[in-house]
Amino acid sequence: MSLDTARAAVSPPRETAARRVSARLSRTPRLRLGLLISAPLAWLVLVYVVALAALLITALWTVDSFTGDLDRSAWTLDNLRLVLTEQLYRTVTLRTLSIAATVTVIDVLVALPIAFYMAKVASPRVQRILVIAVLTPLWASYLVKAYAWRSTLSDGGLVEWLGAPLGVQSPGYGLPAVVITQAYIWLPYVILPIFAGLERVPNSLLDASSDLGAGTWRTVRSVIMPLLFPAIIAGAIFSFSLTLGDYITVNIVGGANQMLGNLVYTNAGAANNLPLAAALALIPITIMIVFLAAVRRTGALDNL
Amino acid sequence: MTASAGTESPPIAISLRSVTKRYGDVTAVDEVDLDIHDGEFFSMLGPSGSGKTTVLRLIAGFEHADEGRIDLAGRDVTDTAPFDRDVNTVFQDYALFPHMNVLDNVAYGLRVRKVGKRERHKLAREALDTVRLGHLAGRKPHQLSGGQRQRVALARSIVVRPKVLLLDEPLGALDLKLREQMQVELKQLQRELGITFVFVTHDQEEALTLSDRIAVFSEGRIVQLGSPAEIYERPRTPYVASFVGTSNIFDDATSRRLLDRTGTHALRPEKITLSPLRGEAPAAGDDEIRVAGEITEAIYLGTGQRIHVRLEDGTPLVVLEQSKSARHEPEHRGDTVVAAWSPADLVPLRGEVAPLTEMEKS
Numbered sequence: 001m002s003l004d005t006a007r008a009a010v011s012p013p014r015e016t017a018a019r020r021v022s023a024r025l026s027r028t029p030r031l032r033l034g035l036l037i038s039a040p041l042a043w044l045v046l047v048y049v050v051a052l053a054a055l056l057i058t059a060l061w062t063v064d065s066f067t068g069d070l071d072r073s074a075w076t077l078d079n080l081r082l083v084l085t086e087q088l089y090r091t092v093t094l095r096t097l098s099i100a101a102t103v104t105v106i107d108v109l110v111a112l113p114i115a116f117y118m119a120k121v122a123s124p125r126v127q128r129i130l131v132i133a134v135l136t137p138l139w140a141s142y143l144v145k146a147y148a149w150r151s152t153l154s155d156g157g158l159v160e161w162l163g164a165p166l167g168v169q170s171p172g173y174g175l176p177a178v179v180i181t182q183a184y185i186w187l188p189y190v191i192l193p194i195f196a197g198l199e200r201v202p203n204s205l206l207d208a209s210s211d212l213g214a215g216t217w218r219t220v221r222s223v224i225m226p227l228l229f230p231a232i233i234a235g236a237i238f239s240f241s242l243t244l245g246d247y248i249t250v251n252i253v254g255g256a257n258q259m260l261g262n263l264v265y266t267n268a269g270a271a272n273n274l275p276l277a278a279a280l281a282l283i284p285i286t287i288m289i290v291f292l293a294a295v296r297r298t299g300a301l302d303n304l
Numbered sequence: 305m306t307a308s309a310g311t312e313s314p315p316i317a318i319s320l321r322s323v324t325k326r327y328g329d330v331t332a333v334d335e336v337d338l339d340i341h342d343g344e345f346f347s348m349l350g351p352s353g354s355g356k357t358t359v360l361r362l363i364a365g366f367e368h369a370d371e372g373r374i375d376l377a378g379r380d381v382t383d384t385a386p387f388d389r390d391v392n393t394v395f396q397d398y399a400l401f402p403h404m405n406v407l408d409n410v411a412y413g414l415r416v417r418k419v420g421k422r423e424r425h426k427l428a429r430e431a432l433d434t435v436r437l438g439h440l441a442g443r444k445p446h447q448l449s450g451g452q453r454q455r456v457a458l459a460r461s462i463v464v465r466p467k468v469l470l471l472d473e474p475l476g477a478l479d480l481k482l483r484e485q486m487q488v489e490l491k492q493l494q495r496e497l498g499i500t501f502v503f504v505t506h507d508q509e510e511a512l513t514l515s516d517r518i519a520v521f522s523e524g525r526i527v528q529l530g531s532p533a534e535i536y537e538r539p540r541t542p543y544v545a546s547f548v549g550t551s552n553i554f555d556d557a558t559s560r561r562l563l564d565r566t567g568t569h570a571l572r573p574e575k576i577t578l579s580p581l582r583g584e585a586p587a588a589g590d591d592e593i594r595v596a597g598e599i600t601e602a603i604y605l606g607t608g609q610r611i612h613v614r615l616e617d618g619t620p621l622v623v624l625e626q627s628k629s630a631r632h633e634p635e636h637r638g639d640t641v642v643a644a645w646s647p648a649d650l651v652p653l654r655g656e657v658a659p660l661t662e663m664e665k666s
Contacts, residue, residue, distance in 0.1 A: 212413035
């Protein structure tokens with residue numbers, strides 16, 4: 001090729017500072033990677049690791065009962081021992097756990113048919129409408145939804161009014177009301193992963209199962225559920241962990257009942273015992289770690 | 305459709321009577337009548353959207369007919385669920401269960417039928433041996449190649465001994481070599497098992513190679529039904545003539561001008577011979593039609609040459625020349641030639657020239 005024809009072609013772009021930086025980045029993948037993840041990594045370390053470490057350390061301090069000041073000099077396991085042995089904390093932990101478990105089971109049971117309808121039965125148009133309908137409650141404030149349930153369940157509220165002719169009574173304020181409200185609030189977080197999981201199951205697998213002679217129930221048990229398991233676990237992690245840490249709903253509709261969150265809140269605030277609050281906060285964290293480890297063993301996290 | 309009346313035909317495995325299926329405003333299957341015989345290799349051929357796959361899904365029971373009636377081995381199954389029908393399907397995407405290994409996939413139909421574990425594993429292994437995959441029984445589907453998955457899907461369907469096997473473009477995702485190999489294996493398998501195969505494809509060559517009979521679909525209807533030779537040699541409409549293989553199609557005006565006949569005619573490219581034009585004008589003989597023309601394109605195919613000729617009146621013509629020996633002199637662009645063919649090779653067609661014709665010629 002002669003020089004003349006080369007010059008007749010489009011001249012290469014001019015060398016600018018930005019281009020030089022780009023060129024250097026394209027040559028050094030490690031630098032590129034470092035720049036990409038350094039900011040989020042720093043954030044993670046600060047927010048998660050440091051905050052958790054601070055919590056653990058705080059749990060080892062005590063409060064001077066006379067002045068109310070934090071005593072940072074004496075390191076003690078008293079708080080942790082108290083949390084593990086005191087009957088009150090055991091009761092509240094069990095109560096919180098069973099509420100979280102009940103909410104999760106209810107949400108999964110409600111979410112499965114809804115998600116199945118959305119993913120496999122509804123027309124594309126209806127599907128879009130349903131996705132929006134599921135997402136809409138997320139746009140409303142958590143407090144608004146909790147208070148909405150408070151008024152619904154109240155004396156002479158919607159439930160009583162509608163249920164009266166049928167002899168149905170409102171459960172009133174208490175643990176059932178907490179379960180109902182929490183199940184309602186976290187439901188979208190369970191529907192969406194299960195819906196996404198079902199979308200990934202090809203229809204032909206369902207056809208194939210049916211083709212080979214499997215009835216509906218058999219197909220659900222042998223094909224859909226095993227494939228959907230990771231998605232159900234993902235949804236369950238949301239509803240379980242969110243319920244485990246909640247203390248507002250129980251204040252609004254729970255009557256006199258307390259959950260772990262309330263104990264943390266009271267101790268960190270009114271009772272002015274930050275070390276005990278920290279020690280209590282370690283309970284749901286430990287439960288979640290055990291839960292996730294158990295889930296990991298089933299292999300459900302591999303497909304997330 | 306013309307059944308070979310008089311000759312004794314085997315019992316009917318599948319029968320469709322004016323079956324119609326609509327999706328909204330679209331009529332996917334339009335009053336289709338069809339009889340498929342026991343032990344037959346039957347192909348449904350057509351472009352995508354012609355309704356062939358819908359007919360297959362109607363037979364399998366995944367879709368329900370809006371009108372009409374479907375019988376399987378004499379039993380009305382129009383409203384029967386797929387799991388109560390004695391047919392099995394090999395899916396286009398194979399539809400293997402990703403969470404089960406190959407053996408469990410194949411044994412699934414037996415497990416559903418409550419066959420004991422030992423027995424069903426034994427039968428599944430036999431089925432896997434039939435498709436020569438016995439050594440891969442412990443693998444997961446994602447560890448297999450496309451051809452292997454295909455065979456697992458086949459084994460999974462035949463292990464339950466269906467009377468009819470439905471195959472929905474099963475070779476579509478395979479590369480050419482593998483496809484040709486699988487075609488042979490499918491044909492052998494069908495002979496060995498002696499069960500009815502209903503095969504959906506858009507590949508006309510595949511349909512011609514494999515089938516005992518072919519139904520050509522267009523816009524939800526069967527436009528022609530017959531043996532591969534009938535479909536290829538005696539296409540009834542311009543659509544069939546151009547969809548199955550390549551055809552030169554002469555419309556009414558061209559037929560009058562060139563052939564001195566009325567109506568539309570089809571002529572297969574391989575029935576035409578070309579010879580160099582030497583001075584004298586071509587004379588039309590009784591046993592041969594001869595027309596002069598110029599070569600506009602000569603494409604080397606390996607097995608021969610595809611030559612595009614513009615006849616003296618402007619009509620385009622495609623000619624397929626087999627190279628029988630290496631010394632065969634290739635044709636060149638710009639050469640003037642005489643195209644000759646026997647009037648017996650002209651196939652009279654019904655109906656107007658379909659738009660597809662032009663597409664196929666290019």
